[in-house]
Amino acid sequence: MSSTRPAESRFIAAADGLRLHYLDYPAPDAMRLPLVCLPGLARTADDFWRVAETTADRRVLALDYRGRGRxxxxxxxxxxxxxxxQADIFAVLADAGVTEAAFLGTSRGGLHTMRIAKARPALVRAAILNDIGPKVEKEGLLRIKxxxxxxxxxxxxxxxxxxMRMTAAPQFAGVSAEEWETYARQTFVETESGVELRYDPALNHTLDVVTPDAQFEEFWEPFAVLARVPILALRGETSDILSVEVFxxxxxxxxxLERHTVPGQGHAPLLLDQPTLDRIKVFLNACP
Structure with a gap:
C-alpha cells in the first residue's frame, strides 16, 4: 500500500470530545467538486488511496469513523x-470547509451517503455506492457477524x-495475490505482539441484533432523495449484501443511476482494480 499522491492526516474533536481522523488529499484545481470517501463498518480511510490516485485532479477526503483507523x-x-x-461526518466536513461534494460510500458508507442526502440535500451533488443498496440482505449480514x-x-x-485468501476466496476469485496483500495491510497492523485489527473489536456488538429472525430497516426513502443526483452503483459479482433484484x-x-458490476469480487469490491477505478473517474468527470 503505497500512494504516489500524498495526503495530509488531520485530526479534530467530535462533539463529545473524541479524537477523529481523516485524510485530506489536496488538489490544484479548487473548482473541481471534491470527493468524500466513507468506508464500510470495520474499514478505514486507507481503503481509498487508489481512488485518490485515480482522481488526482480533485480534492479527496477519506474518513476514519470513531473506533476505526487512526x-x-x-x-x-x-x-x-x-x-x-453522521454527526462526526458533518464535523469533519465543517473542519474541511466542504459544503458540497460527490460522495463515495462503501457498504455502511453508502448508507451514510443516503442518509446525508436526506438530511442535507444540497451537500450531496453526486454519489458512488459501493455494493450497497436501500435493502441489505440478511444472509450477508449474518456472514459479516x-x-x-x-x-x-x-x-x-x-x-x-x-x-483472508482462504476465507474469502469463493467470493473474490478475481483478486490477485498483490491485491490480497494490499488489502491485508489495509485491514491489519503487524506489531511486536502479533497481528492486530485496525479497529475496535467492540464493533462486533453493533451486530448483536443480526439474527436469522430479525427484520432490518430499509433505506428507500433516503434513496429517493439521493436519486435526484447522478449515481454510480457498483456491485460485486458475487455479493451477498446487494442482491441483483435490489440492484x-x-x-x-x-x-x-449508472451501474457497474465488478467481476470476481463480492462484498465489498476492494476498489483496487483498474477497470473499476477508471469507471469511477469517468463518472466523476461527467458530473456537473
Missing part, C-alpha cells in the same frame, strides 16, 4: 451507530494474507 476508540460501543457517526471483531492469533502479516430496482427508481 480515530480514537469510544469507551461506549453504543456510540458506533449511524446517528453518532461471524468475523467482525474476531481474529485468531497471528504472528505475521503473511499469515493474515493467507487467512435492478435501484436502477428503476433512479433515472440518473
Amino acid at each position: 480515530s480514537a476508540w469510544d469507551t461506549d460501543w453504543r456510540h458506533y451507530d449511524l446517528d453518532v457517526e 461471524r468475523y467482525v471483531g474476531k481474529l485468531p492469533p497471528l504472528s505475521r502479516l503473511s499469515e493474515a494474507v493467507a487467512l 435492478d430496482e435501484m436502477a428503476r427508481r433512479a433515472p440518473l
Whole structure:
C-alpha cells in the first residue's frame, strides 16, 4: 500500500470530545467538486488511496469513523451507530470547509451517503455506492457477524494474507495475490505482539441484533432523495449484501443511476482494480 499522491492526516474533536481522523488529499484545481470517501463498518480511510490516485485532479477526503483507523476508540460501543457517526461526518466536513461534494460510500458508507442526502440535500451533488443498496440482505449480514471483531492469533502479516485468501476466496476469485496483500495491510497492523485489527473489536456488538429472525430497516426513502443526483452503483459479482433484484430496482427508481458490476469480487469490491477505478473517474468527470 503505497500512494504516489500524498495526503495530509488531520485530526479534530467530535462533539463529545473524541479524537477523529481523516485524510485530506489536496488538489490544484479548487473548482473541481471534491470527493468524500466513507468506508464500510470495520474499514478505514486507507481503503481509498487508489481512488485518490485515480482522481488526482480533485480534492479527496477519506474518513476514519470513531473506533476505526487512526480515530480514537469510544469507551461506549453504543456510540458506533449511524446517528453518532453522521454527526462526526458533518464535523469533519465543517473542519474541511466542504459544503458540497460527490460522495463515495462503501457498504455502511453508502448508507451514510443516503442518509446525508436526506438530511442535507444540497451537500450531496453526486454519489458512488459501493455494493450497497436501500435493502441489505440478511444472509450477508449474518456472514459479516461471524468475523467482525474476531481474529485468531497471528504472528505475521503473511499469515493474515493467507487467512483472508482462504476465507474469502469463493467470493473474490478475481483478486490477485498483490491485491490480497494490499488489502491485508489495509485491514491489519503487524506489531511486536502479533497481528492486530485496525479497529475496535467492540464493533462486533453493533451486530448483536443480526439474527436469522430479525427484520432490518430499509433505506428507500433516503434513496429517493439521493436519486435526484447522478449515481454510480457498483456491485460485486458475487455479493451477498446487494442482491441483483435490489440492484435492478435501484436502477428503476433512479433515472440518473449508472451501474457497474465488478467481476470476481463480492462484498465489498476492494476498489483496487483498474477497470473499476477508471469507471469511477469517468463518472466523476461527467458530473456537473
